[in-house]
Amino acid sequence: MTRVTAARAGMFLRPLATLAGLVVLWWGLGRWGGIPPYMLPPPDAVARALWTGRAQLLPAALTTGEETLLGLALGIGAGSALAVAMALWAPLRRWVMPMVLFSQAVPVFALAPLLVLWFGFGMASKVVMAVLVIFFPVTSALGDGLRQTEAGWMDLARTMGATRLRVLLHVRLPAAMPSFASGVRMATAIAPIGAVVGEWVGASSGLGFLMQTANTRFQTDLMFAALAVLAAMTVLLWWGVDRLLARALYWQPRHEDID
Structure with a gap:
């Protein structure tokens, strides 16, 4: 071997x-x-709940998964667009970045009721919540990568007559991709948090709603089963995104694969 x-x-x-x-x-x-079992059910009870409650767990997992994926896609897109815009126009960063930081200073539990009130009990409020949770890591990571581009590369590109846009597309963005990938990995790990918090506040489906319902009925084993499904979904999503990023950034060394 x-x-x-x-x-x-x-x-x-x-x-x-x-x-x-x-x-x-x-x-x-x-x-x-x-x-007592109603506080910490044994693993075999949770395993039985996973099987007997599969008719509830599967649709709930699909709902939460859809909310998470939509929020992840929109959050990555919006965060990337803002980071690029701030890189192109420096004054925008001074105006917008404090508001981005403020959005992270407010606890998500405080925003969730407002989002449910504004966007309703359906999927929209959960997607917006997921976007808010992952927006900052993506914006911050890509923005830092764009600002930390090797000065010599940019000087060489300008010497060769490259425009500001071409420097961004062909020098700064490729150099910022490792930082961007780190932000996307972090966003992937925390994206389900936004969806589940939104489901706790107001929803009619999803793993968060199922956990809350099971808790009110003292079905702790089902609550733990839903939590296990959520954890498995998060790990699989992160692993899939990590594999995609590794293939996209094939030129970036990954020392853990060879050590």
């Missing part, structure tokens, strides 16, 4: 071993920790 193959196998085995250890710890706390 080559070092690269062993490293890739370790990428899957290490998380599985960590997950198995957490499940054993969870089972031990429930069995010997004196925690």
Whole structure:
């Protein structure tokens, strides 16, 4: 087995071993920790809830997944557009960036009721919430990448007669792609938060709505099952986006694949 193959196998085995250890710890706390099942259901009860509640969990997961993907796409697009606009026109950054920071200073729980009031109980309010959650990481990461372009590259492009737009498209944007990729990875990991928070405040479907309903009925095992589905969805989404970014930025070294 080559070092690269062993490293890739370790990428899957290490998380599985960590997950198995957490499940054993969870089972031990429930069995010997004196925690009642309605507060911490045992892993086998959650597994049964995953199977018996699949008719509820599947449509709820599809709803939350759709909200998350739409919010992710719109948030990445809007954040990227704003970062590029601020790079092209410096005064825009001084005017707009404080408002972007303010949007992150306000807790999402405080904004969720307003968004439900403005956009209704349907999918729109959850998508907007997801956009607000991921907007700042994308804008900040791409903006930093655009501002930190190697000065020598830009001087060379201008010496060769490149316009400001061409410098942006052919020098600054390619150089900023690693920073942008980091922002997208972070946005992918937190995008479901916005959708679920919106579902907690007001919704008729989704994993957040299902968790809230199960909590009011003391169906803790179903609530944990919905949480497990949400965690699995988030991990799979992040892994898929990470793979896409790795292929798109094939020229960027990924040392964890060869160490």
